[in-house]
Amino acid sequence: xxxxxxxxxxxxxxxxxxxxxxxxxxxxxxxxxxxxxxxxxxxxxxxxxxxxxxxxxxxxxxxxxxxxxxxxxxxxxxxxxxxxxxxxxxxxxxxxxxxxxxxxxxxxxxxxxxxxxxxxxxxxxxxxxxxxxxxxxxxxxxxxxxxxxxxxxxxxxxxxxxxxxxxxxxxxxxxxxxxxxxx
Numbered sequence: 016x017x018x019x020x021x022x023x024x025x026x027x028x029x030x031x032x033x034x035x036x037x038x039x040x041x042x043x044x045x046x047x048x049x050x051x052x053x054x055x056x057x058x059x060x061x062x063x064x065x066x067x068x069x070x071x072x073x074x075x076x077x078x079x080x081x082x083x084x085x086x087x088x089x090x091x092x093x094x095x096x097x098x099x100x101x102x103x104x105x106x107x108x109x110x111x112x113x114x115x116x117x118x119x120x121x122x123x124x125x126x127x128x129x130x131x132x133x134x135x136x137x138x139x140x141x142x143x144x145x146x147x148x149x150x151x152x153x154x155x156x157x158x159x160x161x162x163x164x165x166x167x168x169x170x171x172x173x174x175x176x177x178x179x180x181x182x183x184x185x186x187x188x189x190x191x192x193x194x195x196x197x198x
Contacts, residue, residue, distance in 0.1 A: 037134050040144050044131045047155050048124065054159050055120050061166055063113060069176050070106040076183050077103070083190035092186045099179045105172040109165050119158050126151055 076099070086093040130147055133139045139147065 040134045041131060043148060044127055044134065047127055047151060050155050050159060051120055051123055054162055057166060058116060058162055061169065063110070066106050066110060066169060069173060070110060072180065073102055073106065073176065076187060079187045080190070083194055095179060095182045095186055099183050102172050102176050105168050109169050112165065116158070116162055123151065123155055123158065
């Protein structure tokens, strides 16, 4: 009986020493999950159907202008067409990257799941955690910045499109009218 108490104490001490508190590391991982969830929500809130509609209308209008316009720098139509031309890359790039970003968010969550599992089961050292976490943190922050910048750009250029599109339509109508008068 006298030997059981010291043996029990040694077993508890051994278990305690081998299971260090990793709650601060888990909290850091959870904070990246929160960032990823916020990124996903922000991405889902974007009106992709509206962007697709604007993009299609943009290209239809540009094709009409290419068929009928031979303006010169300085005229009013040229200024409007030039400003309008700046829109093309923003919508196209956003639509192209949208599904890629969704996959990146999912992949980052899988990486965090793996890292969290390793930490919870003491499969990696604190030094390895720092290295792996730093890589995941950089990836999440880079993704966040990229998506945030693209969403802001789409918002800005949607406003530009909404302002310039009625003017472009008038330019196209004028060009078609002039073309009809010539032919």
